Amino acid sequence: MDLAVYGIALLPVIIGIVHLFKVFGFPCRFSPILSIVIGIVMSHVYVDPGDFKKAFFVGLWLGLCATGMHSGFKNTMIGASKKQKDEDENKPC
Template identity: 40%
Template sequence: MFEIYDVAIIPLILGVVELFKRAGLPKKYSPFLAVILGLLFGIFYLGTSIKQGIIVGLMLGLSASGLYSGTKNMAKSDK
């Protein structure tokens, strides 16, 4: 199932989303892309059943999109 070192997938998802944004993806679609990437990692990378992969993938994608928006909000409040 999900190991503690698999949490490192979250910053990887953030990095891939950032690459897509620099390639021209509108910022409003970033959370959707993060969830989709999380689902893909959960289903294909972790090698668990489909149901477990979907649940873990959603957790990874939503965590990545929350981490992105949380850091963005912190950066805005500093200004």
């Protein structure tokens, strides 16, 4: 299977699943680890189920990319609004 098609499509799915975990009480500080674990599992299931090494590294890449995309988007949106930034500093996540 081609990573360019399936891997990129899995990034927002990973971000969404991690967000759902956080909504239901998962600690925010462990969300990058959860993202990596979900990326590895999804890679083994969807991207390359036959090759363990390739699926592991692709899954690691997917989890790290999903974490970076979420963090970058969040920091950009917070930086764009000073009021939102002041409110978010008081929140745990």
